[in-house]
Amino acid sequence: MINIVILGTGNVAKHLFNALLAANNINIAQVVGRNKKALKYYSDYTNVTNNYDDITDADIYIIAVSDPAIGLISEKLKSKNGLVVHTAGSVSMKFIAEHDNHGVFYPLQTFTQEQKLDFASIPFCLEASNSKNLELLKTLASSISNNIYEISSKQRNTIHICAIFINNFSNYMYHIAHTMCNENKIPFDILKPLITETAKKIERISPFDAQTGPARRNDIATIDKHIDQIKNKDFKKIYSLLSELIMKTNGKKL
Amino acid sequence: MINIVILGTGNVAKHLFNALLAANNINIAQVVGRNKKALKYYSDYTNVTNNYDDITDADIYIIAVSDPAIGLISEKLKSKNGLVVHTAGSVSMKFIAEHDNHGVFYPLQTFTQEQKLDFASIPFCLEASNSKNLELLKTLASSISNNIYEISSKQRNTIHICAIFINNFSNYMYHIAHTMCNENKIPFDILKPLITETAKKIERISPFDAQTGPARRNDIATIDKHIDQIKNKDFKKIYSLLSELIMKTNGKKL
Numbered sequence: 061m062i063n064i065v066i067l068g069t070g071n072v073a074k075h076l077f078n079a080l081l082a083a084n085n086i087n088i089a090q091v092v093g094r095n096k097k098a099l100k101y102y103s104d105y106t107n108v109t110n111n112y113d114d115i116t117d118a119d120i121y122i123i124a125v126s127d128p129a130i131g132l133i134s135e136k137l138k139s140k141n142g143l144v145v146h147t148a149g150s151v152s153m154k155f156i157a158e159h160d161n162h163g164v165f166y167p168l169q170t171f172t173q174e175q176k177l178d179f180a181s182i183p184f185c186l187e188a189s190n191s192k193n194l195e196l197l198k199t200l201a202s203s204i205s206n207n208i209y210e211i212s213s214k215q216r217n218t219i220h221i222c223a224i225f226i227n228n229f230s231n232y233m234y235h236i237a238h239t240m241c242n243e244n245k246i247p248f249d250i251l252k253p254l255i256t257e258t259a260k261k262i263e264r265i266s267p268f269d270a271q272t273g274p275a276r277r278n279d280i281a282t283i284d285k286h287i288d289q290i291k292n293k294d295f296k297k298i299y300s301l302l303s304e305l306i307m308k309t310n311g312k313k314l
Numbered sequence: 315m316i317n318i319v320i321l322g323t324g325n326v327a328k329h330l331f332n333a334l335l336a337a338n339n340i341n342i343a344q345v346v347g348r349n350k351k352a353l354k355y356y357s358d359y360t361n362v363t364n365n366y367d368d369i370t371d372a373d374i375y376i377i378a379v380s381d382p383a384i385g386l387i388s389e390k391l392k393s394k395n396g397l398v399v400h401t402a403g404s405v406s407m408k409f410i411a412e413h414d415n416h417g418v419f420y421p422l423q424t425f426t427q428e429q430k431l432d433f434a435s436i437p438f439c440l441e442a443s444n445s446k447n448l449e450l451l452k453t454l455a456s457s458i459s460n461n462i463y464e465i466s467s468k469q470r471n472t473i474h475i476c477a478i479f480i481n482n483f484s485n486y487m488y489h490i491a492h493t494m495c496n497e498n499k500i501p502f503d504i505l506k507p508l509i510t511e512t513a514k515k516i517e518r519i520s521p522f523d524a525q526t527g528p529a530r531r532n533d534i535a536t537i538d539k540h541i542d543q544i545k546n547k548d549f550k551k552i553y554s555l556l557s558e559l560i561m562k563t564n565g566k567k568l
Contacts, residue, residue: 127536150536168504170511170526172519177511183504209504218498219505221540221553222491226505227512228527229556230484235521235563237476244472250422250437250463251473251480252517257424257431258481259513263506265426267489272424273482282381282404286475294559299475301555302483305548309489 062200065090065116065142067133068124069098071171072147076124079179081105083203090116112136120145120200122165127151134158143193149220152213153187163188163197166216167205170227179204185211185219236295268310275306316454319344319370319396321387322378323352325425326401330378333433335359337457344370366390374399374454376419381405388412397447403474406467407441417442417451420470421459424481433458439465439473490549522564529560 064086066073073091080086091102092109099108107116115121115136123133123146130146134156137144143161149168156162166185169177184201186208188194194210201208211219234255241248261270274282283303290296318340320327327345334340345356346363353362361370369375369390377387377400384400388410391398397415403422410416420439423431438455440462442448448464455462465473488509495502515524528536537557544550 126531127533150539169508170515170524172515172524172526175515175518181507183507185504207504207507209501211500215498215500217543218494219500221544222494222500222505223508224527224540224553225487225491225494225549226508228525228529228560229487229552230509230512231515231521231524231526232556232560232563233479233483233487234516235525236479238521240472240476240479244469246465246469246473246476247463250439250461251476253435253437253461254423254477254480255484255513255516258484259509261424261426261429261485262488262509264429267485267492270424270426270485271482271489272426272485273478275482277380279381285404286478289471290475294562295479298483298555298559299478301552302486305552306482306486308548309486 061085061087062120062196062203063087063089063118064200065092065118065121066124067092067115067121067137068129069093069095069102070125071173072167073122073124074101074173075171075177075179076122076147076167077102077105079204080200086200086203089118115140118142120196122147123156130155143188143196145188145197149223150217152217153189154213157189161189161193163193164213164216165197165201166211168219168223170223180206183207183209185209185216187211187213187216236292236298239292240290240295271306271310273306275303276310278307278311315339315341316374316450316457317341317343317372318454319346319372319375320378321346321369321375321391323347323349323356324379325427326421327376327378328355328427329425329431329433330376330401330421331356331359333458334454340454340457343372369394372396374450376401377410384409397442397450399442399451403477404471406471407443408467411443415443415447417447418467418470419451419455420465422473422477424477434460437461437463439463439470441465441467441470490546490552493546494544494549525560525564527560529557530564532561532565 088106090107093099102108119142121144127148144159145163145165153164164187168183182205184205186197238248342360344361347353356362373396375391375398381402398413399417399419407418418441422437436459438459440451492502
């Protein structure tokens with residue numbers, strides 16, 4: 061049985077909590093957070109506290125807070141001997157190296173408050189200060205996921221940037237389409253099968269091979285017509301820049 | 315029984331052909347194309363010709379060729395009385411108005427040669443020169459899809475631009491991530507669950523509400539760090555522009 065303390069009550073903390081609660085060999089000894097109201101949810105299942113001087117001893121302390129708060133929380137764990145990990149994509153492991161036992165436990169997924177996730181398929185990026193700690197993190201991760209990677213801080217930072225392109229920026233493409241549909245009284249639902257298929261395609265072929273459309277075909281006439289037709293200046297700029305880059309990337313292979 | 319002639323042998327033509335071949339009330343009387351090699355596939359199932367003066371009479375002629383070739387093919391159908399439709403996103407219906415009976419039969423999906431598609435969920439955007447022709451197109455579309463929309467040329471053009479943002483540009487985001495993974499010896503597979511979940515989220519919540527990440531949080535420190543770390547100048551530019559726009563769009567609601 062691995063004893064865990066979770067520090068934080070936000071989206072990542074809550075999703076991790078729910079997944080670990082259902083795991084067999086894990087005991088969540090305590091959840092620590094400033095926000096009394098947020099702690100209420102957890103108090104039905106385990107001990108909670110908003111007093112950082114009252115943190116229970118545990119095997120692993122999971123710091124699941126926003127990046128700027130990691131240092132503060134890490135400081136509160138100074139006297140502890142257990143393994144201290146954070147869950148952030150772009151914070152180096154070194155940042156919490158003041159602890160003898162430290163590491164990173166980064167779940168690579170987009171977390172929204174009310175969305176249930178299949179944790180088994182979520183990739184966990186693990187890093188630890190020594191091999192014993194790494195083994196402990198592997199045991200922890202494998203209790204909730206089948207998708208475990210050993211990833212350095214440098215690689216994790218790149219992965220985080222990639223995740224921003226894939227999630228944040230693709231989502232913004234959806235947002236642009238959503239806005240243009242609303243303005244033209246088109247039901248956004250008409251585009252949902254395309255959203256699904258665009259993502260699905262990548263399971264089998266590379267993004268390079270999956271690229272289609274006017275820019276892929278060097279179809280300048282259509283591109284110019286579209287740029288002319290898009291009214292929003294920002295959307296126009298994005299259409300223009302991305303078409304240019306697709307032509308640069310895929311153009312040669314035509 | 316509706317008699318069909320398909321003109322064209324590319325991706326869209328082939329996918330439509332396969333779907334219509336399996337439909338109950340449809341007879342594909344002929345497939346017409348320049349490319350003899352491409353015609354071979356179809357010749358196992360129906361009549362084929364590469365002679366545009368030898369086009370069979372039919373109820374509907376489906377022009378499924380690249381945009382610039384539509385005019386040429388349409389010209390070859392001048393003497394025909396059946397309904398002539400094209401399958402293009404950004405070509406106005408007026409473009410083939412020389413035919414008494416004309417319309418548009420636009421499947422809103424991304425077609426790749428070797429990818430099987432579930433046609434039942436593909437949205438069909440229909441437009442026709444009169445209500446009788448529209449009814450005929452509805453019968454045709456409903457033989458292969460449950461997802462039928464009546465869409466004007468102006469709306470269809472907007473939908474096509476939206477489809478470029480959703481498919482072409484999201485796919486380019488995947489390409490950027492793929493490139494950065496390769497450069498840093500990170501298996502791209504690690505990002506696939508995120509690709510799937512990003513698309514899945516939109517089934518339930520709007521892109522605006524689904525937006526997460528440093529730009530959504532106005533986290534300038536992380537954004538600046540990332541821009542500094544991205545080596546490729548084009549990728550840097552995209553990261554910068556899209557972060558700026560997400561802050562502009564979502565920033566207020568924080």
